[in-house]
Amino acid sequence: MNTKAENQKIRLDHGxxxxxxxxxxxxxxxxxxxxxxxxxLHDGAVFAVEKGRLxxxxxxxxxxxxxxxxGNIGDLAINGTVNDIAxxxxxxxxxxxxxxxxxxxxxxxxxxxxxxxxxxAQKAGVMVVTGDTKVVPKGAADKLxxxxxxxxxxxxxxxxxxxxxxxxxxxxxxxxxxDHGITIMTRREGMQFDAPFKSDSAPLNxxxxxxxxxxxxVHVLRDPTRGGLATALNEIAAQSAVGIRIFEDRIxxxxxxxxxxxxxxxxPLYLANEGKLVAxxxxxxxxxxxxxxxxxxxxxxxxxxxxxxxxxxxxxxxxTAIKGLRIVDMLTGEQLPRIC
Numbered sequence: 001m002n003t004k005a006e007n008q009k010i011r012l013d014h015g016x017x018x019x020x021x022x023x024x025x026x027x028x029x030x031x032x033x034x035x036x037x038x039x040x041l042h043d044g045a046v047f048a049v050e051k052g053r054l055x056x057x058x059x060x061x062x063x064x065x066x067x068x069x070x071g072n073i074g075d076l077a078i079n080g081t082v083n084d085i086a087x088x089x090x091x092x093x094x095x096x097x098x099x100x101x102x103x104x105x106x107x108x109x110x111x112x113x114x115x116x117x118x119x120x121a122q123k124a125g126v127m128v129v130t131g132d133t134k135v136v137p138k139g140a141a142d143k144l145x146x147x148x149x150x151x152x153x154x155x156x157x158x159x160x161x162x163x164x165x166x167x168x169x170x171x172x173x174x175x176x177x178x179d180h181g182i183t184i185m186t187r188r189e190g191m192q193f194d195a196p197f198k199s200d201s202a203p204l205n206x207x208x209x210x211x212x213x214x215x216x217x218v219h220v221l222r223d224p225t226r227g228g229l230a231t232a233l234n235e236i237a238a239q240s241a242v243g244i245r246i247f248e249d250r251i252x253x254x255x256x257x258x259x260x261x262x263x264x265x266x267x268p269l270y271l272a273n274e275g276k277l278v279a280x281x282x283x284x285x286x287x288x289x290x291x292x293x294x295x296x297x298x299x300x301x302x303x304x305x306x307x308x309x310x311x312x313x314x315x316x317x318x319x320t321a322i323k324g325l326r327i328v329d330m331l332t333g334e335q336l337p338r339i340c
Contacts, residue, residue, distance in 0.1 A: 010105040015135030024133060028111060032118035033097070037129040045094060045129035052156055055090035057081055058149035060098075064338040066109070066143055068187045070180075070199030073146055074113035075120035076274060076340060079203045080225070081148040082124045086205040087221045087277065089160035089212060090152030092124060097131035098147035103138040113144070124203035126150065152205075157215050164219040165240035169308040170286035172279040174207070174293060175200070175301040176252045177229050181271030182260050185336055195256030202275030207296045214292075217285035222278045226339060227331040230269040232278055233316045234330040244316045246306030246328070270331045272339045280308065 013020040030039065037045050061077045071079075078095065085092040097117070101110065121128055179200040186197055204223065211218055220240070224232035229251070237244045253261075253268045261268050275298055281289045286304060293299040306318075316328040 008107050010101050010103060010107060010110065010135055012103050012135050012137060014101065015133060021133065028114055029131070032114045033121065033128040035127050035129065037094070037127065045096070049093075050153060053154040055085050055088035055152045055154055056149070057084035057088075058147065059084065060145060060147040061340055062142070062145050062338055063184065063340050064142065065184075065187055066113070068183055068199055069197060070183060071201040072113055072116055073144060074117035076199075076201050077146040077148045078117050078120035078124065078126075079201050079274060080340060081150040082126060082203045082205050083223045083277070085150050085152040086208040087160070087223055088152070088154060089158035089208070089215070089221065090154040091209060092126045092150055092152040092205050094129045095121065095126050095148050095150040097128050099131070099133045100141055100145040100147075101133065101135045102141040102143050103135055105143050110144070120203065124205055155212070155215070158212055159215075160218065160221050162220055162222065162236050162239040165236055165242050165280045165308050166219060166282070167242060167308050167310050168283050169219060169280040170283050170304050171233075171244065171246065171306040171308070172281055172286065172290055172293070172302060173229070173251065173305045174204070174277045174279075174299040175275075176254050176257070177224070177273055177276060178253060178257045178261065178266075178268035178271035180274040181228070181336060181339060182257050182266070184272075184339055185264075185266075186260065193256065193260060195260070197256065197260070200273055200275035202298050204275065204277050204298060207293065207299055208277070210292050210296070211279065211289055214281070214285050214289050217282040218279055218289065219282070220278075220280035224273050224276060224278055226272050228268070228270040228272060229278065230267075230316065230328045231331045233328065236280070237316050238314050240308075241313050243309040243312035243314070244306060245309045246316065246318045248318055248320045250303060250305045252301050252303060266335070269328060270335055272336070274340060283307075
């Protein structure tokens with residue numbers, strides 16, 4: 001790309017379909033994501049798949065700020081779509097990438113974000129095979145919006161769904177909650193804490209693939225992103241028409257995150273997570289699944305936090321640390337907008 005000073009920020013011409021659009025694709029996108037499918041530069045990606053079921057997911061990321069401890073909007077987008085596909089029990093394969101860029105965005109920032117996305121895709125073992133770029137006038141967007149869509153193949157023996165929770169299932173949480181939400185909130189507001197908060201953004205597909213060695217016993221998978229753990233559990237309870245009982249003293253929360261939540265009036269149960277999952281597993285195999293999860297760095301703090309019960313179908317009830325009972329409702333309203 002031309003290195004003259006006037007070309008060091010994104011211009012409307014970059015979205016015109018003309019020379020600068022082609023230069024952006026050739027000089028910034030293809031060097032990061034280039035592969036036989038994408039390099040063909042067709043209007044759509046063409047690839048062969050094995051017979052069977054596909055999982056498809058799409059999401060748009062508008063996180064503010066674009067850069068935060070533990071990642072940026074780029075790897076957040078890759079990881080988020082990879083995880084959504086993995087929660088279906090699928091092996092993620094191919095992703096699309098859509099960029100809505102505000103005129104004036106620093107080219108250096110876009111390069112950094114794309115490079116991070118490339119590393120995230122490589123780590124997850126997926127390919128970006130098609131995409132689109134639009135540039136909008138200054139003030140028509142907030143720096144950068146990213147859309148990623150993805151497809152994955154579901155193995156024939158896997159049956160995962162939010163309606164498959166069964167009485168007696170043990171509920172496994174892969175690690176601490178609230179890390180991403182508190183990181184974004186404190187960075188956005190410029191709050192200073194002694195603790196170095198860091199987003200938990202990470203791909204979970206390799207972890208899920210190992211768990212599905214026990215596919216017949218893994219009934220539900222869900223990543224508790226917006227709305228947090230509480231909302232995810234309520235969705236599962238409603239779709240499976242079962243009761244869920246969790247235990248407050250078993251739910252892992254980093255002490256610094258818990259302290260910040262107490263100070264700021266947040267409940268970590270409702271804060272977004274970007275590198276955690278919840279699994280509903282048959283009781284006779286729960287310890288085996290948990291042992292497998294502990295071999296992965298992203299799940300070294302995995303633990304059983306509750307179980308599916310016949311009482312109170314459609315409800316989530318938590319036994320508190322003082323042995324009282326609390327109904328855990330779904331999040332109402334937007335606790336923290338622009339979180340992902």
